[in-house]
Amino acid sequence: MSPRLRRGLLGAAAVLLLGYASIHAMVWRHALARLAAPPQRPADAALILGNRAYKDGRPNPCLTGRVDAGLALAKAGTVRQLVFSGGVDSEDGRIEAEVMEQHARGAGYTGALLLEPVSQSTRENLSMSRAVLQAAGVRSVVIVTEPYHLWRAERLAHATGFDRLFDVQFAAAPSACWQQWGMAFKGALREPLAIVNNAANGYLH
Structure with missing residues (x-):
């Protein structure tokens, strides 16, 4: 490999790394702001x-933590019912x-509950929940x-028109996926890639 090509590849890698780090920092700043509000x-x-x-072999704490956050909203009287969105897990x-419903009922929730059991992505969570x-x-x-x-969820809500059909607020779930470093690190590393993928497919605007 020639020195010129090597420098070009290193420069391209540096640009990609800088872009990734910028998205990562943006995601985490926004996360902290939502946790505080x-x-x-x-x-x-x-x-x-x-x-x-x-x-x-056990319910994923990343999933049950979201349910627990919804249960807390219901217990506080902030919401009147819960809606769980998510289809067949490929893994x-x-x-x-249905797993979310089982967790909620097992935790003692007896209130109104609806399911959207088909969606396979965040974008589909939003689009397929509208009719429900x-x-x-x-x-x-x-x-x-x-x-x-x-x-990303906020921008998809806007891009899909979800926030024009409903008065929308957002709640950050302070789950084990946020509190345990390993899970948070993995999720936050993956999220910039998902943002780039959604943007490349025209889902974010």
């Missing part, structure tokens, strides 16, 4: 976005929405997900 207005429903259903064949929410007469929604996932 929980929803302030009552809403008709909390929409909990799906995630991998099981990890190491274990379980339906994410509208059929239930929902007009205001708190979208619940991991802190580092919120930046």
Whole structure:
């Protein structure tokens, strides 16, 4: 490899690394801001976005943590019902929405609950939940997900027109995926790649 080509490759790698680091920092700054600013207005429903259903043979704490955040909103009287969105998990064949329902009921939740059991991505969580929410007469929604996932979820909500159909707020779930360094590190490293992928496909604008 010639010195000129080597310098070019190193320069390109440096640009990519800088871009990745910039997105990573933006995601984490936004996450911290959302954690410090929980929803302030009552809403008709909390929409909990799906995630991998099981990890190491047990319910994935990244998923159950989101449900717990929704349960806290319901217990505080901020939302009147819960909506779980997530289809078949490719890794274990379980339906994410059903796993979330089982966790909520197991935690003692007896309130109103709706399922959207088909979606396979954040974009589909939002688009496929619209009909479920509208059929239930929902007009205001708190979208619940991991802190580092919120930046993308917010922009997808706008890009898909979700925030024009409903009065939308967002809630960061302070789950084990945020509190345990290994999980947070993995999730936050993956999120910039998901942002780039969504942007490249024209989903973010």
